[in-house]
Each structure stands twice: as structure tokens, then as C-alpha cells.
Amino acid sequence: MQKGGLVYIVCSPDKNVLYTGVTSDLEGRIWKHKSKFYENSFTAKYNCVMLVWYKYFDHIEEAIAEEKRIKAGSRKKKEALITGFNYEWRDLWDDIKDIRTY
Template sequence: MKFWNVYIMSNKPKGVLYIGVTDNLDERVKEHKLKVYPQSFTARYNCDKLVYFDKFENGEAAVKREKQMKRWKRDWKIRIIEGFNPDWVDISLNWKFNYNKLR
């Protein structure tokens, strides 16, 4: 079964926030870390730490949630992150990325 993820990247605790949606979280986080798209928001603001994600079975539901979260006030976003990840650690730190291959 294919899953979709809504995720939040940041540059530091309570720093710049980026909300995205993807059907391949590992690869998408790797793209952010490697700054594959150097002109993108995450590359310009060094948002390379995964601080939150939520899994969905349906892509439409994931996109709907992403759009909803993007409209939230900043303190609501911080609250959801801290409920999931109180220390703002990079959740992907222990993931074993293959940096030699992108998709």
C-alpha cells in the first residue's frame, strides 16, 4: 500500500517552517538535505531538519491537510510539532539514506 505524508521541515527549533506533502518521505527529505533544488524555499532558508510528519492512505486527504496546515497560525504549527517532537530533533537523523542515488 502506498502512503502519503504531510511533513514539516525547519532550520532550527522554532525557526523557519516549511510544510510539504509527498508520497516518498525518505526521498523528499533527502532532496531537502542535499538542496537538490537550490532556488527552493527550503534550500534558501536551510530547512533541512524533519521535525514532524503525518501519514495518510489517501493522497487527496494528505493534500487537503497540507493546505489546511499552511493556513494555520504559526503558534498552532509549533504546538503540533512540539506535541509530536518536543525537542525539535531531526527525525531523519538515524535514517540510512543512500546519498549516491536520487529516485
């Protein structure tokens, strides 16, 4: 049985730094970003703790391909993606924190 996956974007509170990632457990991964679980990671260093965009895929391979496509794009394209999904760039943590993706 294949497991689905999610692509997500987190940002710093001042919205100056964006990070795109992929996971099969969005709640767990965002909790790790927020708690700075990996203290030497890019997201901990640049305080990327706000979930501002995510998209689910039925297959993790699709999510990985989309993550690569987004990462290769410009910041302007990432901003448009976020704004189209979350106009106010609010932290979506409260929306997903009690949802398991498996």
C-alpha cells in the same frame, strides 16, 4: 490502487523558518531538502533541513487536504503540532531514512 501520502514539516536549524510539504516518498523528499537538490527552492534558501514532524495518510488526497489546512494555520498552531509530536524538535531524519513509504 491508490498511493498513500505524508504531510511533513521541516525547519531551519535555528527553528526560525518552517516549511510544510506533502509527498508519497518521505525519505526521498527529505533527502532532497537536506542536499538542497533544488538549489533555488524556498527550503534551500532558508536552510530548512530538519524534519521535525510528519503524518501518514492512506490516500494522497487526504494528505494534500491536511497540508493545505496546516499551511493556512498560524505559526503558533504549527509549533504546537510539532511540540506535541516531537517535544525536543529533534531532526527525525535518522528515524525515517531507511523506511520506504511505498
